[in-house]
Amino acid sequence: MKRPGSDLPRDAARLSQGDLAGLIGYRLRRAQQELFRDFAASIPDLSPGRAGLLMLIEANPGVTQSRLAQAMALDRSTMVGVLDALESRGWLERRKGSDRRTNGLWLTRAGRVTLARVKRRIADHEMRVTARLSSAERERLLVLLGKLCPE
Amino acid sequence: MKRPGSDLPRDAARLSQGDLAGLIGYRLRRAQQELFRDFAASIPDLSPGRAGLLMLIEANPGVTQSRLAQAMALDRSTMVGVLDALESRGWLERRKGSDRRTNGLWLTRAGRVTLARVKRRIADHEMRVTARLSSAERERLLVLLGKLCPE
DNA sequence: TATTGTTATACTCTATAACTATA
């Protein structure tokens, strides 16, 4: 994705932020917007959410769709299409569980290979977007964000 | 918006987070997801982005659409529909500028009244979602997020 | 009865490309 507004003149005076600057919600949204753009530009294979899903399946082989949905705070109907896409790319497979209502999820060999590569790129991406933070600040930010959204 | 997965059993063991827990990008996305849900539930009139737009116009009366788009890191074509919606609700008006290519944006009386109410609700929302943070931590988080996404 | 996965459907937010009026 191109950076929006990159075709606009850059000389205009800065807008006043008004009451916006002091809002955590605003800063959070803008920061996430920035990170998302950098992620998309450097890891075109996969969105942040999809990559997270693969990591979660890797860490919890055999997890069911509903449990995964719950862990990612998504509806289980949303999960179906997402998993369809990852499965059709050959990165994961569904296997019927002993409770025959459920599907267990496993990464395929190709999925593990792809994920390993993606993880290296994510590490680069993280370093790039947090370049203005010291490593102590980075740690601190992680803790504060964790407090904002427990679990 | 309902909290997704709220109809799922809550007793299952917690999933391992794997490598996810250490990623700023992941924490940021999840935190923003949480905040967005609380915002939507407590301020149904307006999305966070729309509310931010009104605040920016309030702080910069007469701003043009393109400058506003640039300040919010949105494409100017995206701005058109958003402003159409806010204008049709009677909260802002476009006035032709002296450069007749441009529209200047102003809040209407109704827009100012609505925004004042919305701002009070946003203040409540911010307090609620940052309830687990001390005021020093809240300040610190604001600074760190600002470093992540300068301007 | 309750849960899992699924389908059909719709909504929000956003972008790209091409157009027009103006500068």
Next chain:
DNA sequence: TATAGTTATAGAGTATAACAATA
């Protein structure tokens, strides 16, 4: 030529409601 606003179109990500199979 370049910029501002606009339109048509498309894509990603998400939700709700209803359904069949299974527990």
